[in-house]
Amino acid sequence: MTLTTVLIVLALVGATTVVGLLWRRSQGTAVRTVDARQGPGGRSTSPSVPSIDLGNDTVSGGTAGLAESDFGTDITFGEHATLLQFSTEFCSTCPATRRRLGLLAEQYDDVHHVDVDLTHRGDLANRFRILQTPTTFILDRHGRITARIGGAPRPGAVEAELAALHSTRSVRSDH
Template sequence: MSPALALGVAAALLALATIIGVVLRRRDGRLRGGGALRFDPTDADAAELGSRATLVQFSTEMCARCPQVRRMLDAYASDHEGLRHIEVDLTHRPDLSARYKVLQTPTTFVVDGSGAVRARFHGVPHRHALNEAVAAV
């Protein structure tokens, strides 16, 4: 392969990787629909869900952004009546990642009182989007 062709291929791969990274970064933390999923509180060793809604955070031990999300969701739940925060560690329960279709951590669900997943966030949730999702419950 000629040096010019190799340089062209490397530049094209770099451009493609940059575009993919920008797209993934822009999608991070945005509100998404919950689909037809139902969350079972026994999966998190929780006795019950919040009376209004529950913020279910899926994390792992090696997740760098999970402590930040944990602190944010704890503070958010304590500021809103009827709201509860539950954390599920997928390191010890990898079967739940397939059941709830969790592909990255942190992932946060907004679950209503009946267990229906009303919204989901991949990455660190944007505060305004979290407000919107909780208000819709």
């Protein structure tokens, strides 16, 4: 091997490592969606939480939101917030995320957890640009997506988003 080949290989390994570390760092963190109710330019007013735009779909900051009927007949959204989890049959971290989000939703009177299996629902994966599971959307009471979490949520990420929706005032006293 020549010195140039060694340097190219080292540069590629270094670049791949940096990209992998940046991707890993972003996993499990909440990304707020663009919403006209947020700061100037529709961006999140929190500097620690970046914003995303889900495109021209009316669910990402428009007046319309998702409907229970978009996901099936046995789906019920919460009165104040919904933790909408997208899973697949082959996802290894989905069961733990399902348990964690379910337990979290039980702590609130007006928050529901909904798990949608994407194994046979490619249409939903395409519609919401879901490239990994679990992916969790946090919906407000109107069914609008307020945050998106790719991967298993980090501790405190969902709780912080629920607090941002002001649902902490209805914490059940029996837990």
